[in-house]
Amino acid sequence: MSVISRTGRSGAASPPERTLTDASVKVAAGWIAQFARTLKTCRLYDAMNPTVIRFRDELSQAAYAMIRELGTVTYRFESDDVTVDGVSVHPARSRDDNLAYPFHRDGVRGITINGGVTSREIDAFVDCVLAVTGQNLDGDDLVTLLWEAHLTHMDVDYVPAQGDVGAGAPTPEEGAGALMPWPAANDAQKQPEEAPAQAPEGGTGKGRSEDWTLGDLTVEVEASFVELDAMAGHEIDRFRAEYAAEHRVSPVTAAVAIAQACVKADPTIDDRREIARFLPRVLRTALSSGAWAEAREALRMLRALGVREWSEETFRQELQQPVTVARVVEQLDKQGEAGAAEWLALADDLGDAGIDWMTLVLSESQQRDVRLGVAEALTDRCRDNPERLASWLTDGRWYVVRNIVHILGWIGGAQVAGLLQVALRHPDSRVREEVVVALGNVELKIARPLLIRAVDGAESKLFCQVLARLSAARDAATARWLFAFLQQERFEQRPPEERRAIYAALASVGGDEIVPELEAELVRQNWFDRSQEIHRHNVARILARIATPRACEALRTAAESKRPPVRQAAQSALDWMKGT
Template sequence: MPEELSPDKKTIDLTEEMPLVEGMETDEEFLLARDLTGFFLKTFKSIRFYPPDNPTIKGFRDQLFKKLQYFLNKYPSFIIQIGEFTLSFKDRVIYENRDTKSSLAFLLYKDGLRELRFAKGLEEWEVQGLMDVIRGSESINQLEDDLVTLIWERDFTHISYLATDDFLEETPILIPENVDQLKSKLIFKPLAYNVQVDIGEEEEDDLDKLISQTVREMPIRDKNVYFLTTEELDRLRAEVESEIDPTFVFNAIDILFEILGLEQEKEPYQDSINLLTKMLDGLLTLGEFQRASDLLKRLYIMIKTYELRDWQAEAIQKLIESAGNEVRIERIGRILEREGGVRLEDVNEYLILLQQNSIKPLIKLLGELKNSKTRRVLCDALSEIGKNAIELFTPFIDDRRWYLVRNITYILGRIGKEKALPYIQKTFNHEELRVRREAVQALGLVGGPKAVSLLIKALNDKDTRIRAMSAINLGRIGKNVGLAALLEAIQSKDFQKKEPAEMKAFLDAVGMLGSNEALPVLQQMLERKSLFGMGKKDETKIGVANALAMIGTPEARAILEKGMNSKDESIRSVCQQALSRTIPSKESPV
């Protein structure tokens, strides 16, 4: 049996059509009416969507009856005022929806209903009958019946209505008194086909002749008759767009989540899960990644906050896992290859919600994508999904595609666990230069003694960029061991021969470590006479002064202040520039 709703039950409010009411509402009757109307709408949605014999429908209907009884026990009647797109209570709007396909207000209004009234003493069969009428109203022949007639035929005791017939009210009808008056009001222009006779004056004996004439002659088609005005074209275009608008899918998702919150039977519960799976596929096909993310988030909320039976939690968990299976990842890949119409931020938001079963399909897709931006999105998502599943990435370290190996190295670096170091070390020795560069960056992100050791080794690599990147990463994580290696490098005879960018990287790394142990070496390098002659710009001195400024201790500032009084113009200049960029002195490290 469906579970009764209670204030303590954690549910998600899915009625996005209900307007927000500003401020604190103090009218108890209005608050109850608004709540009652909200549940009336939920019941209306469920009966439109779910089969009539499903027990979930009974659950909604029973709760609606109880809410109506509660209201009518406090107040003599409950009257809903019906506008074209709104429902009101005592002239205050409590519902608005301008979508003619899903709006309850429009459904009632178009058939002439203007008020729906519930009186004290309401019986359960009347509520059930009204729901049946509303359900059947969408499939009736409009030429034979309407909603007002169906309600009237039910002969409800405690449900009444106010209805109008706009056509009869606004268009007076003249009933002819005789045949001559009827003929005088007939309109004969334009003539049908090629008829050139006055039908109003034709005698009865000539009828056969008239018919034979119209049959023999072909019609003259005047194409001007088929021209549409701008207003007509706009109206038709709007109707077509409403037909292909996926809004109905989003409304159906809301209803399905309401059903999951109430349903207690396995078979209909699984039916709802299956429908949500199809909705997810539809959203992915449309490229609606943000809405697909919202769907998954709501499933996670249900697992964490709802009191679910084991079989319910298992069904939801299977749906979540299926969101990242190979078939759906392939579908996502086809969408990403279009390179247009999809926000990559939304794609990332969806991907990070997937389970670990999606890792291998995503890596497979990563090796196939051609666009670098979409590959980066997949790498960032895999870094989140695979935090506790490094073993799923390591088989791809030996892949023959160097670009995939580089991406796996990028991912392992951002996961940032020392467990990945043996595999990063393999890429550190890779034959492809771009893979080795990525390995150096990954070592800097992982850290630890082993990473520092490999970075020190890379200071002597043949590639300039690898040497510079290794120095910077040592500056981040090297501490005392890294400092010793860096100081040895900047004191070597070959250091002055390096490119300015590489020299700057090494000296910046020393400054990043912020240790006073580097001060004697830096002071010596600063005060050394320029190799390029007195007053000539010395790139080394600029880098040394900046390193002292980055260390920022009182002792480091003292060296810079002393340099401002130097007789060497190049020393004075670089020290003055460095001091102008420094922040207030840091305390000396203990």
């Protein structure tokens, strides 16, 4: 690799100037545009990504084709443009999209691609530019990186730093110098050592500072060194403590703090747009890492900026995506109840969208404490408007519907009856069981029709739960509905727990309106039917539990019956009443 020094040039004659045709400029412009696209692709993806590999290969092939057609191509770099033979081929579109800037900033004024350039050199050239334009900048500048890359078939025209080339050499006229070979390790051995520049006593002079003589200041220097050496231990400890404290702050917290400072610095409209493009990345990172307080602050700043570069509606849709919900649930389950409180505050800031977000998290969380906190928060948010949860009652996941029914039960009141009626038609029995439990917080007069409807096709467990809920108050219509079970032909084939539930519910809800039917059932004739005698005793016990004067009179009348089974059943019930 060779360089053209702008402070001193070699004595060899430079090659004659060459003017490219318009067609040639188009070829050179096409390659530099492809080079810019390759840089952007390399910043977006990992180095081993197939897209990156393909772009690098295509860039090398394009360089071969350009060299075959044009021979040698020289690109000149200004502060905001790349030119070929004085023709602009890649002007800067914005402050961020300025390919020429990193070259011009580091003193590179021109790059010449010669014949024989290899794909290794093209890749190394790309890597050098990436190193000085990415997020994690290296310590070296672009000129140093190009030198270390050993690009044999590429030349660099650069502005050297002060002192890189000896000031004693005469400066030739512009264009008179030839390419100066890049310094090599063996070159230093061939050149004779130069005597260090002497400075006047007292340490002043125009030479390098490390060549100055100290004169009479040696004692003061040694004393200063002793002082520094004595303070070193304390200062090292202080530095390490500050370093550790600085690195204990998460990148998300630091980014939010920087954004806050920028917002408070009276930014221009362009600055506000730049901040609005930056903060969504901070917000997403905060959500992925469980930094809920930082996410709230980032959301607040985005709303305050009020620019079109950020859409809150799009952000709300992203929150409900499965991948986002999974990451949030993972962090919440790790943090437990303490982290859930901060997250719920963030969900509150999102308004109605936060309700859907909380419901999704509730359905996926595996920690009981987290689920309990989210369910309680949903109850508070939807207490005045439970219809906000209606859409989730048709969800295909039974456990999601059960969670919503559980929350509706906590809300209670007549306002949730219609929603529970929808859930009562759910095919999963576990959801219907939760509906019966939730109806316990609804006024019985309103819940009774739903409970009666829940009996149809119910399993024994649900059947008994419904009857237990119906037993809370006396009701003539419910008593007649229950008495109809006693008259069914298949009543004796019902499971024992269902028969017991019917007897108990009828005794709790029945009154004088059902006494005549029970009295007729008590004295009904049954020849050679042992199970009927058990049924007769249960009917007598129902009359005893109703315990109205009319029911007691029916028992006393039956106790005087000439039929021993009827008399025994009635007398047993009367004895039970005396004992209670």
